[in-house]
Amino acid sequence: MDKFNKCAAEIFGLLYERFPIRTDIEIQSFPEYDDLENREIFFSTVDFLDSEGFIKCNDKVYGGYMGVVLTAKGFMVLNSTPKAINEKSTLGDEIKNVLKSGKDEGIKSVIREIVRLFVA
Numbered sequence: 352m353d354k355f356n357k358c359a360a361e362i363f364g365l366l367y368e369r370f371p372i373r374t375d376i377e378i379q380s381f382p383e384y385d386d387l388e389n390r391e392i393f394f395s396t397v398d399f400l401d402s403e404g405f406i407k408c409n410d411k412v413y414g415g416y417m418g419v420v421l422t423a424k425g426f427m428v429l430n431s432t433p434k435a436i437n438e439k440s441t442l443g444d445e446i447k448n449v450l451k452s453g454k455d456e457g458i459k460s461v462i463r464e465i466v467r468l469f470v471a
Contacts, residue, residue, distance in 0.1 A: 353455050358381070360462055361381065363443070366419060367421065371420060373409065374418075375418070377414050378414055378415055379415075404422055404424060405425040406422060407419070429441060429446070442464060
């Protein structure tokens, strides 16, 4: 679960920073997941985010995904400023901050808040 949370946070962070530009996401750009043990986490995470409506992918190719962008709902959630996190920062900003800190608990907390808001 921790690997999923970190991978999802990294993908959200990239797409939030690049929004609304479609972005190609290749596993080689995520070296932590580019090995036999972690490849499945990377691809399963992107597939999950796509199937649950957080992101939209134009195409899945060997080694990654082409034309990936946050959906309107995904962007609205990441651009929100819930009191549970920090009244002055968006969830997208908080993702960048927790990834820099490397604290697993912070990453888990932000991903949990994103999912909570998305299904609300």
